[in-house]
Amino acid sequence: MSKLDLDREYDRRGTNSVKWDHKNFVDSRVSKTALPLWLSDMEFKIADEIIETLTKRVEHGFLGHSMPGDKYFEAIQGWYKRRFNWEIDKNSIFYSPGVLPALGFIIRAFTELGEGIIIQPPVFYPFSELIKGTGRVIVNNTLTKDDDGYSIDFEDLEKKVKDPKNTMLILCSPHNPVGRVWTKDELIKITEICRKNDVLIFSDELHCDLTRENSTHYPIKTLTDYNKIITAVALGKTFNVGGVPISQIIIDDNDLKLIWEKETMEKHYISFAPPLDIELTETAYNKCDYWVDEVMKYVESNFDFLVDYLDEHLPKVKYKKPEGTFLAWINLGAYVESEELFELLITKYDVLIENGRVFGESGDGYFRMTVACPRSVLQEGLDRIVKAIKELTEK
Structure with a gap:
C-alpha cells in the first residue's frame, strides 16, 4: 500500500x-x-478504497431504500474484534443517523422530564445542549486538574450518582476535549458506582481509534457485565467522514433494546439506512x-x-x-x-x-x-x- x-x-x-x-x-x-x-x-x-466504493455504487444508478445486511454487521464486528478484542453480538448493533440524534433518543426514552443527567466538564458541549433541550437537568461532575493532567472526582461522582433524581451518566471515552483515555480501573470504578445506584451509562466512544502509541482504549462493555450501558461508536472521526450521518449504537440488554426500538421506530421511524453509508461502513471497516x-x-x-x-x-x-x-x-x-x-x-x-x-x-x-x-x-x-x-x- x-x-x-x-x-x-x-x-x-x-x-x-x-x-x-x-x-x-x-x-x-x-x-x-x-x-x-x-x-x-x-x-x-x-x-481511496472508500472513494472507489462510493463511486461504483453511484455509477450503479440506484440509491433506493436500504437496510443494513449481514456484511454491514460483520464489518463492524470484525473491526472491534481486531482492534479491541470486543466481541459484539450482531443483535446488539443498532443503526442511528448520527450519535447526537441517538443521544437525544436515549435521553427521551430512558429518562424523565426534570431528572438529572451527569456530565464531566470540560466536555463536548452538545451534551449539555441536548440535556437542556429535552427538559432534563445538567449535573456537573467536573474533572479535576493538576500537573499530571485530568482525573475524575470519584467522591463527587458517587455523591451525585446516589441522588435518586440523577438517572443517567454521559461518559466521554476517550474524553473530548481534554484527551484522557480512561484506564481499566477508572472505567470499572465508574460502572460499579453506577451499578450500585441503577444509573444508566451512555458511553460515547467516538474517538476510540484515535489514541497515542502508548495509550490503550478499553470499550467499557469489555470490562463489566453491568447491563445498563449503551455504547455509541461511529466512523466519522476515525475515517474523516464526519459529514456522513451514520453511527452504531451497541445495546446488549434485552429490556434496553425494547425501549430503544420503541423510541426510534414508533416515535421517529428510524428503520432504513442510506445505501452509501452502508457501503462506506463495510469498506472502511474491512479495508482501511x-x-x-x-x-x-x-x-x-x-x-x-x-x-x-x-x-x-x-x-x-x-x-x-x-x-x-x-x-x-x-x-x-x-x-x-x-x-x-x-x-x-x-x-x-x-x-x-x-x-x-x-x-x-x-x-x-x-x-x-x-x-x-x-x-x-x-x-x-x-x-x-x-x-x-x-x-x-x-x-
Missing part, C-alpha cells in the same frame, strides 16, 4: 464545509479566508485499517511538533500530549485573557480555534484546536497565535 500524502494541502472552500465555509457559525466576525483549526474534521483525504494507522502516526508526530513548538515559544503553557483524540487542549491563560485572544485571532490574525469556555466554565483559559492537518497548516496557525499573544502581552 502506497504511503499517504498527508502533507498535501487541499482547497475545501466552496463545498458547504462547516469548517471552511460556515466559520461564522462560531462568530459572525470570522472572515471567509480565516485559517480554520477548529472543529474535529481532519484535513486528510479519505481512503492501514489508512487509520498511517494517519495516527502522522498525528502523533504533529503532537510531538506541537509540544516542541510550545516549549520554545510559549513555555508557560507546559503542554503535554493528550492520550487520545486528534485535538489539542491548550491552556493559554498563563499569557492572556481568552476572550481577548479569541477576538484578536479572528479579527486581525485570521485564524480560528475554539474558545474553551464553550466546553464549560472549567474550560476558561483553554483553547481546542485540531492537529489532524498538514504540518505546514499547523505551523502557520501556531505562528499566528504566537504573534497575537505577543501583541497582547506587549501592550
